[in-house]
Amino acid sequence: MQAAYLTGHGGNDVVAIGERPEPQRRPGEVLVRLRAATLNRVDLYMRNSGAGITHTLPQIMGVDGAGVVEEVDADDPVLKPGMRVLLYPGVTCGRCEFCQRGNGVLCTSMKLLGEHRDGTFAQYVALPAANALPIPESLDFAEAAALGVNHLTAWRMLVTQARLQPWETVLIFGIGGGVSLAGLQIARMIGARIIVTSRVESKLKRALQMGADAAVNSRTEEVAKRVLALTGGRGVDVVLENVGAAAWPAALKSLVRGGRIVTCGATSGDQPGADLRRVFIRQLQIYGSTLGDLSELRDLLAVCERGRLKPQIESRWPLARLHAALDRLEAAEQFGKIAIEID
Numbered sequence: 001m002q003a004a005y006l007t008g009h010g011g012n013d014v015v016a017i018g019e020r021p022e023p024q025r026r027p028g029e030v031l032v033r034l035r036a037a038t039l040n041r042v043d044l045y046m047r048n049s050g051a052g053i054t055h056t057l058p059q060i061m062g063v064d065g066a067g068v069v070e071e072v073d074a075d076d077p078v079l080k081p082g083m084r085v086l087l088y089p090g091v092t093c094g095r096c097e098f099c100q101r102g103n104g105v106l107c108t109s110m111k112l113l114g115e116h117r118d119g120t121f122a123q124y125v126a127l128p129a130a131n132a133l134p135i136p137e138s139l140d141f142a143e144a145a146a147l148g149v150n151h152l153t154a155w156r157m158l159v160t161q162a163r164l165q166p167w168e169t170v171l172i173f174g175i176g177g178g179v180s181l182a183g184l185q186i187a188r189m190i191g192a193r194i195i196v197t198s199r200v201e202s203k204l205k206r207a208l209q210m211g212a213d214a215a216v217n218s219r220t221e222e223v224a225k226r227v228l229a230l231t232g233g234r235g236v237d238v239v240l241e242n243v244g245a246a247a248w249p250a251a252l253k254s255l256v257r258g259g260r261i262v263t264c265g266a267t268s269g270d271q272p273g274a275d276l277r278r279v280f281i282r283q284l285q286i287y288g289s290t291l292g293d294l295s296e297l298r299d300l301l302a303v304c305e306r307g308r309l310k311p312q313i314e315s316r317w318p319l320a321r322l323h324a325a326l327d328r329l330e331a332a333e334q335f336g337k338i339a340i341e342i343d
Contacts, residue, residue, distance in 0.1 A: 002342075003122035004322045005060045009049050012323040020060060023118065023126035025071050030079055030129040032087065034067035036141035037120040038313075039329045039338040040149050040178065041267065046115060047326070053115050061322075062340070063089045063113050064148035065120030066141040069132065076129055085132040086144040086301075087120065088294050089113040105156070105293045112291075120145075121319060123342060133297065136305035142339035146311035147300055149291070150178035150337065151186075155300050156292035157240055157262045158186050166191035168237035171227055171254050173247045175212070176203040176335040179264060181312060183240045184212060189308050192238075195230060197223055197247075203335055210312075224253035235259060245269030252278055262287040312336035318343065 001022045008014040025031040040063050046053065047061070066086040072079045079085065091111045092099050098106035113119040113127070135144040157179075158164045170187050174180045175196040187194050188211040196207045197218045204215035216226045227250075228235060235256035241247055244266030251261055252275050261284065278284065292300075303309050314336030317325040325338050 001123040002319065003060045004062070004319060005058045005118075005121075006047060006050075007058050009047065011047070012326060015047060015061070015323060015326065016058070017320060017322060020058075020118075020122065022124050025126045027073060028129060029072075029126050030069055030076075030085075030132045031071040031124060031126045032065070032067045032085060032132060033070045033124055034065050034120055034122060034342045036067070036145045036342060037062045037065040037340045038142065038146045038149070038178075039325055039340065040064065041265070041329070042115065044326065044330055050115075055116055059114075060118035060120075060122050061114050062120035062122070063115065064145045065089075065113070065125065066135060066144040066148075067342075070124065072129055078134070079129055079132060084135040084141070084144075086135050086148055087113065087125070087127065088131040088133065088297055089120075089148055090291060091117065091127055091131065102295070103293065105291050121322065121340060121342070130294070133294075133301060136301060138307060139304060139310065142313050142316060142337070142341065143311045145339065146178070146313065146337040147297065147304070151182040151300060151309075151311055152292040152297050153264055153290065154179050154182035154186050154240070156296055157264060157287075157289045158183055158190070158238070159299075160292070160296060161287040161289045162238045162240075162260045162262045164190055164192050164238050169193040169195065169231060170238040170240060171195045171197070171236040171251070172212075172240045173197050173218075173243050173251065175207045175215075176200065177242070177332070178337055179242050180240065181207075181336055184210060185309055185312075187240075189303065195227060195236065206335055218247075218250075223247075223250040227254040231256075238262070241265075243267060245272040248272030249275065252284065255282070255284055257282045258284070260285040260287060262289050264289045313339050315339070316341050
């Protein structure tokens with residue numbers, strides 16, 4: 001089968017596109033003929049170094065994906081050949097204390113597609129049948145694939161961890177990236193007031209068109225000062241942050257007393273100043289978050305099925321042009337998801 005896979009670590013020169021063995025489905029698994037996947041920042045990380053993530057080269061890239069069921073056990077209660085499905089990217093052990101109490105996202109030995117095992121930039125993938133969920137008719141393959149990482153991550157951040165309410169205000173850093181844009185869509189669905197930041201004016205304008213209530217240019221304005229002005233000196237209830245060290249001081253200063261910050265990334269560095277006095281004096285709550293549970297993905301799909309949310313696909317690229325798509329992601333030029341369509 002055709003696939004994009006890592007042969008080493010470095011730049012696009014280590015990303016090969018060619019033949020790889022087709023996966024063999026085992027009992028209890030589903031074989032999916034992939035039709036689309038989307039790019040995530042972790043794809044660049046795996047290409048560049050993959051440091052700290054146990055993996056074996058060569059390895060097929062890609063974390064999220066959607067396609068059509070090719071093979072499945074005859075007695076599977078949900079899946080049938082020909083069914084359109086999206087993939088939950090985390091393969092859990094089902095036996096650790098976290099899996100046993102329904103917190104699979106905390107599994108002590110979770111293996112993620114495209115990180116610890118072969119991923120979705122390929123014509124086929126095999127994984128446990130429970131990891132494949134039917135796609136609502138309202139979504140195409142690329143839109144469905146986009147739910148599996150960025151939208152699921154943003155859903156857990158805002159709905160599960162921060163428990164964002166309709167009467168609250170949320171500050172979202174780095175609008176235009178996948179998680180931040182998904183957060184904007186989810187916060188708008190909830191009915192919260194939304195403030196977004198970006199260093200790119202065109203991204204701020206598009207966010208306002210999509211329903212953001214206010215926008216702050218982090219290149220020309222002091223974010224915390226502007227946020228306090230927009231909130232009458234009060235601050236925001238929730239901060240969605242996936243930038244890391246560069247945004248952390250402004251994120252803490254932008255919160256109301258007792259406010260919540262939820263973080264899922266550290267692209268600008270993972271060792272920010274803690275500002276502990278501000279944290280304990282103002283009784284701020286800090287949540288770490290990554291991905292989400294299968295049950296949260298089902299909730300997200302139900303929302304999509306009712307037409308209340310649809311991922312924004314910025315551009316679509318054939319698998320053969322993956323190098324160019326990775327360059328676009330690395331340049332942070334996108335506003336929405338970059339999709340890879342698999343023929």
